[in-house]
Amino acid sequence: MYATTPCVGPAGGPLPQPGPTASEGDSPAAVASCPLPNEVSQNLDHRPQAVATARRTTHRVLEGWHITGERADAVMLVVSELVTNAVEHAQPPLTLHLHREHTGDRLWIGVSDGGPAPHHGPWTTSCTPDEHGRGLHIIDALADIHGIRTHSHGNTTHWARLTT
Structure with missing residues (x-):
């Protein structure tokens, strides 16, 4: 995730500045105690556990942005x-982006x-259509x-905008 100012990590030392996009192993819990920028991105491993990682990251970012209650629940879902x-349904790489807009x-x-996958994933193929x-x-x-x-290079971004 982004970190725009040096922050204090859990052990009292400075957090590493991971650059514009953090990887799944970086600590969103520690970053959330820092002043958060209006844009946060996190690379995710292309596996089912990515959903839990994205939810943890989003929860901590929403706390930092003071977005709570039903609106936070809607964002998490x-x-x-x-x-x-x-x-x-898609190929890697996988990146989560959160952007707090200045207006509204x-x-x-x-x-x-990475664009559409040639085959559905294991969960979808193990389920009945309903x-x-x-x-x-x-x-x-x-x-x-x-x-x-x-995007021109074949990657795809699925996006949603919510009022918070």
Whole structure:
């Protein structure tokens, strides 16, 4: 994740400055005690555990941005759905993006991936059709707007904007 100012880590020493995008092994708990920038990105491993990592990161960022209650719950659910869809239906690499907009108390959530996978993931293929496929309906119900951006190099960003 981004860190714009030197911060004190859990042991009292300075936190390493990981650069513009942290990796999954970096400590979002320690970064959350620092002044958070308006944009946070985190690389995620392309595996089912990425959903839990994204939720932990998002929870700590939302705490730092003082976004709580039902709006925080909605953000957490949208993050879970976007990351799950990327793990199940897309290729690596996988990156979570959170952006607190300056106007209108809005939060932009993006999950970038390597584009569509040739096959569905193990969870989707192990389910009957009525056990999956509701993620985009959930996002549609919670987000003010959502969409997909395909980049020239083949990567894709699935995004949603929520009022917080």
